[in-house]
Amino acid sequence: MQNEEEMGALAEAGTDPAALSVAEASRRIARGEITPSALLDAVFARIDAVDSVIHSYLRMDRDAARKHAAASDERAANGTLLGPLDGIPFAVKDNIYTAGLETTGGSRVPQHHDPDMTATLVTRLEAAGAILVGKLNTWEYGTGTGAVHFDLDAPPSRNPWNVAHFTGGSSTGSAAAVAAGTALFAIGTDTGGSVRLPAAACGLVGLKATFGRISRHGVMPNCWSFDTPGPLALSTEDTALIYDTIAGFDDGDPVSLSAPVEPTLPGLKNGVKGLKVGFVRNLDPGGAAPEPAILDALSKSAAAFAELGAEVIEIDLPIAPSEYRAIAMPINRAESFSIHERDYLEHRHLMGRSLREKLDMGMYLRAADYLAALRQRRALVARTDEIFAEVDVLLLPMTYRVAPPIHDNPAVVSYTAGSAGSPFSLSGHPALALPAGFSPEGLPLSVQLAAGFKNEALLMRAAWALEQVLTPNPMRAEPQHILSTAARAGE
Amino acid sequence: MSQDTTDLSLAVQALWTACGETAPAGDELAAAATTFRKALEVGRKIPRVTDKTFQPLVGPRRDLEL
Incomplete structure (x- = not known):
């Protein structure tokens, strides 16, 4: 078969197509060095090799994906590619609706949504030629207490860098898939850090855009005040390609922003000279500090920004993380309950x-308490936004530790609860997790960047500049590595 | 069982019944009463705003459209 010949030649050259970034795969498709079908076959080969260990997928439709890849093959051959995502295999968290491919939210509870509904973001990706492979594992309904109880039908996803470790949540399968190359990129959803936290745990870029920038139409809601879908990808360039495709007004989402989107790709490599970076070394002065490897990554990041010509100033957030959490928690729980009330009353078993x-x-939350929290939220948004009158970009921790062992539930809960996703979920500012190398035990390190409202272009520019210092050659976990960690863990 | 827990258990039963559902019983009822107490504590910790014109942030973010 031609695809096998292509894959064999690439393997000889040391390049498994499933290991490529989206940007590099796209360039090779455009140059005719690989066909979309061969790329898809490489992704299927990865799935066959490792998904029984990392559990990134809940379901897929290989025939439909092959059909779309064949159409991409033709466009590539004719010189009529639809754009840089044409022929790129991707997958979405199983709380994102896709006609023809069941959406369960990772739950046993019967669902009643329109089976013909496809989320706007999926429609936009498919219109750009990207190829949907399947639906990815998730915490049930994309939410939970942070604990992993091994009591759902599908086993929880595992971290490809060490399968004995947690992936972060709730976009568990999204992070596992991209880190392992069982998809070249994925879309997750972020309510309190659920894109950024798994991206951090698995060594990926995870973007939570400005609230309202990416449509939630066709996405199972969790907390409509905070919900923001977003990409998980290998690099900032990949993230820019995806964001520029899916961002923008959508009449189907009542909170969709109508303000024009500034594309992130054109200025991505313009550097950070002259930017003012606020460095938050510790979100909770006087409280627990990030572990040494993460502190080192933060210090290295601050030094890199300064070396690249940015002005770096150390600052504290004006609001303690506990204040954000105290306001975000009742909003999140009340809205989730409102959304899933019938399921809870009738099917909680x-x-x-x-x-x-x-x-x-x-x-049991009182309506007056929920609304009091929403009034406080308005005040916290304003106080958070004041930071961006002082600095262009914030550099701060995403997590305080590396991903813990998945069977250590107290550590898993603490890892999630102690992460720093909540402030920007509550405020709506754009923020991303950026890989920062590996800890001595071989687990990914990450830092978080945030910027002013609708300033994704600036955020991505800063992220790209820092990425060139921290992880200029981002990698996916190789199948041999994944399987060897599984063997060591007895999984 | 304390008076507080008993009162909250009764409130839990009333709430479920008012929803047209069968109220939890036994250990599940006791756990629900504990959760009810925690929910009330969470609510009490939310600061109140004295300015009555200061509205909750709900729905589309017009502040982000500017």
Whole structure:
């Protein structure tokens, strides 16, 4: 078969197509060095090799993907590619609706959404020629208490860098897939850090855009005040390609922003000279500090920004993380309960413990308390936004530790609860997790960057500049590595 | 069982019944009463705004359209 010959030649050259970034795969497709079908076959080969270990997928439709890849092959041959995502295999978290491919939210609870609905962001990606491979593992309904109880039908996703470790959540399968190359990129959803946290745990770029920038039409809601879908990708360039494709006004989402989107790709490599970077070394002065490897990554990042010509000033956030969490938690729980009330009342026996325990509190929160939290939210948004009058970009921790062992539930809960996703989920500012190398035990390190409202272009520019210093050659976990960690862990 | 827990258990039962559902019983009822107490504590910790014109941030973010 021609595809096998192509894959064999690339393997001889030391390049498994499934290991490529989106940008590099796209360039090779455009140059005729690989066909979309061969790229898809390489992704299927990765799935066959490692998905029984990392559990990134809940379901897929290989025939449909092959059909779309064949159409991309033709466009590539004719010189009529639709753009840089044409022929690129991707997958979406299983709380994103896709006609023809069931959406369960990772739950046993029967779902009643329109089976013909496809999320706007999927429609936009497919219109750009990207090839949907399947639906990715997730915490049930994309939410929970942060604990992993191993009580859902699908086993939880595992971290490809060490399968005995947690992927972060709730976009568990999205991070596992991109880190392992079972998809070249993925779309997750971020309510309190659920794109950025798994991206950090698995060594990826994870973007939470400005609230309202990426349509939630066709996305199972979790908390409509905070929900923001977003890409998980190998590099900032990949993230820019994806963001520029899916961002923009959508009449189907009542909170969609109508303000024009500034594309992130054109200025991505313009550098950071003259930018003012606020360095938040520790979100919680006087409290727990990030572990040494993460502190080192943060210091190295600050030094790199200064070396590249940015002005770096150390600052503290004006608001303690506990203040954000105290306001975000009742909003999140009340809205989740409102969304899933009938499921909770009628089918909670089918739910996993983590979702059920999260929804429990929603049953008993007072409406006045929920609305008081939403009034406080307005004040916190304004106070958070004041930071961006002082600096262009914030550099701060995403997590305080590396991904813990998945069977250590207290550590898993602490890892999630102690992450720094909540401030920008509550405020709506754009923020991303950026890989920062590996810890001595071989687990990914990450830092977080944030910027002013609708300033994704600036955020991505800063991220790209820092990436060239921290991880100029981002990698996916090789199948041999994944399987060897599984063997060591006895998985 | 304390008076507080008993009162909250009764409130839990009333709430479920008012929803047209069967109220939890036994250990599940006790756990629900504990959750109810925690939910009330969470609510009490939310600062109140004295300015009555200061509205909750709900729906589309017009502040982001500017």
